[in-house]
Amino acid sequence: MKELNPLLHSQLRLAVISILMNVEEADFVYLKEKTESTAGNLSVQLDKLSSAGYISLEKGMSGKRPRTTCSITDAGRKAFEEYVEALKSYLNL
Amino acid sequence: MKELNPLLHSQLRLAVISILMNVEEADFVYLKEKTESTAGNLSVQLDKLSSAGYISLEKGMSGKRPRTTCSITDAGRKAFEEYVEALKSYLNL
């Protein structure tokens, strides 16, 4: 049985990556709403994905308010695709 | 985004359930080899699946040696199928 990348095998991180696979970029607030996570949890998980090189974080300003935008990297895309392939062997798809 | 049943969203438990979906029954030793897990870890995870009613454990004897055989229950089948459906929404399948 194939290994399931533990960084992706987590509900919240998987949700984030899954969303980012389908959009150019998404900001912190949007991800928080879509995933229904707390800010703290999301912040931690985004950092982990970023440290792994799976996403890139741009921390800037939108007018006078802070704004963090996230986008998936090539490494993230690849990791996700490999994860999906591995999972398929478990799901009988 | 749908919730991913945490009892199934674990590599080893998912592997066990996945195997049991395809066979009538499987014994402890077989599952240990197929999943490449340690006996301790497998024992713990089988208990969790059993406590949840997802699998049934028959602890008997094969000749003079103990033998635990496992099989999936209807509840386990249903939970697995729901888990797969939920996951699909994350995987773009």
Place this chain on the structure above:
DNA sequence: TTAATAAGGTTTATAATATAAACCAAATTT
């Protein structure tokens, strides 16, 4: 014939993870 090793597990301790609570700074509202 008993000492060591193996088979088939279980129990317990530890390491890793996920999660939320508490916190912070700047902006806005009352």
Place this chain on the structure above:
DNA sequence: AAATTTGGTTTATATTATAAACCTTATTAA
């Protein structure tokens, strides 16, 4: 100017996964 909101981060806690240590019976070796 005090209170509240926005957009987060840091830290503490609860949960989980995992392996190490252990147990019992059977088998093999000395």
